[in-house]
Amino acid sequence: MKQNEWQNLGPIENFKKQPLTEALVGKKKVAVSYRDGKFGVVSGTCLHVGGPLGRGHLKEDYIVCPWHQWTYHRITGKGEPGYPDDVPQYEFEIREGRLWVRSEPVTKGNRSEHPPHPLTRPIERKEGPLRIVGISATAMDPKNPRVSTSELLLQTALDHASSQLKCETKLIKLKDLKFRNCEGYYSKSARACTWPCSITQMDKTDEMEQVYEALVHWADVMILATPIRWGSASSLFFKMAERLNCVQNQITIANKVLIQKKVAGFIITGGQDNIQAVAGQLLMFFSELGFHFPQFPFIAHSRGWSAEDMEHNVEAVIKSKELREGAEALMERSVELAAQFLGMKKVADKTARGGRKAHRLV
Ligand code: FES
Numbered sequence: 268m269k270q271n272e273w274q275n276l277g278p279i280e281n282f283k284k285q286p287l288t289e290a291l292v293g294k295k296k297v298a299v300s301y302r303d304g305k306f307g308v309v310s311g312t313c314l315h316v317g318g319p320l321g322r323g324h325l326k327e328d329y330i331v332c333p334w335h336q337w338t339y340h341r342i343t344g345k346g347e348p349g350y351p352d353d354v355p356q357y358e359f360e361i362r363e364g365r366l367w368v369r370s371e372p373v374t375k376g377n378r379s380e381h382p383p384h385p386l387t388r389p390i391e392r393k394e395g396p397l398r399i400v401g402i403s404a405t406a407m408d409p410k411n412p413r414v415s416t417s418e419l420l421l422q423t424a425l426d427h428a429s430s431q432l433k434c435e436t437k438l439i440k441l442k443d444l445k446f447r448n449c450e451g452y453y454s455k456s457a458r459a460c461t462w463p464c465s466i467t468q469m470d471k472t473d474e475m476e477q478v479y480e481a482l483v484h485w486a487d488v489m490i491l492a493t494p495i496r497w498g499s500a501s502s503l504f505f506k507m508a509e510r511l512n513c514v515q516n517q518i519t520i521a522n523k524v525l526i527q528k529k530v531a532g533f534i535i536t537g538g539q540d541n542i543q544a545v546a547g548q549l550l551m552f553f554s555e556l557g558f559h560f561p562q563f564p565f566i567a568h569s570r571g572w573s574a575e576d577m578e579h580n581v582e583a584v585i586k587s588k589e590l591r592e593g594a595e596a597l598m599e600r601s602v603e604l605a606a607q608f609l610g611m612k613k614v615a616d617k618t619a620r621g622g623r624k625a626h627r628l629v
Pocket of ligand 1 (some may be wrong): 357
């Protein structure tokens with residue numbers, strides 16, 4: 268196509284059938300709108316991260332981007348009042364019932380400066396002792412707390428890390444964080460799933476930021492503790508996992524591995540069983556994020572399918588010296604591996620003793 272030629276986009280009736288249509292002028296996408304008997308043609312590419320404006324919707328005279336809802340005037344391309352982000356506007360004419368559009372826009376558009384989100388800063392490990400984050404995925408009513416066996420063992424492991432292994436520790440209880448469910452930006456397009464999560468960027472009250480900060484920037488080791496719920500990890504784990512898609516997706520869309528030289532271990536407890544399935548799923552998920560695992564990367568406890576005396580379960584865990592030792596040993600293996608990654612220790616020449624079920628053979 269020659270420079271700034273008129274291009275015939277076809278019968279205007281095609282563009283009157285719906286308020287917004289995506290079309291091509293040469294190789295450029297445009298958003299053709301029709302409302303109150305008037306057409307408008309603006310660039311079809313959102314200035315945020317390239318969402319297809321022609322596939323969005325109209326809110327009065329504004330086009331709403333289908334990815335994260337930035338809005339632009341459908342005729343002038345100007346951002347909503349107060350948002351100086353403007354997409355280019357195109358000249359058009361209607362000739363003999365057909366819509367003709369100039370191949371070059373009549374305005375340049377404008378992308379204002381948006382300060383980058385603090386989480387996008389370069390990932391640089393600060394000097395200091397090894398840092399461990401424990402994440403508890405147990406849900407409970409905060410006004411009427413109860414003992415969680417997985418959280419209890421996680422606390423045991425964290426106490427061991429700070430008192431004996433001289434690590435810095437942090438505990439994040441997902442139940443205390445207010446964060447939204449993943450809203451499926453990835454389902455719109457891989458590029459619509461941004462780092463950090465689009466929700467984190469849009470909603471200052473969303474507290475998933477604390478998990479991103481800990482996993483991507485702060486911790487060397489993460490120990491996740493989850494109960495077993497109907498044979499799977501807890502619903503809070505899955506709520507968090509879905510929001511971590513943006514970490515994995517950076518590998519896909521930006522060739523960026525945000526999690527490097529970090530170690531993950533797991534504590535899994537349940538009244539009934541399915542430990543192996545839960546462990547398998549956690550291992551797969553965190554390996555996709557970039558974590559490494561110590562040998563024997565989880566400890567677990569369950570009372571088995573036919574044990575319905577759950578009122579004894581907490582007591583059984585509290586009394587179990589083996590489970591406490593198991594939690595501490597898991598922490599030691601995880602810390603050891605993290606120390607090797609950071610060059611603080613040589614690679615061990617013998618395999619750690621682990622993998623034992625909690626109770627010793629008699
Ligand atoms: S709002 Fe359009 S790409 Fe994000």
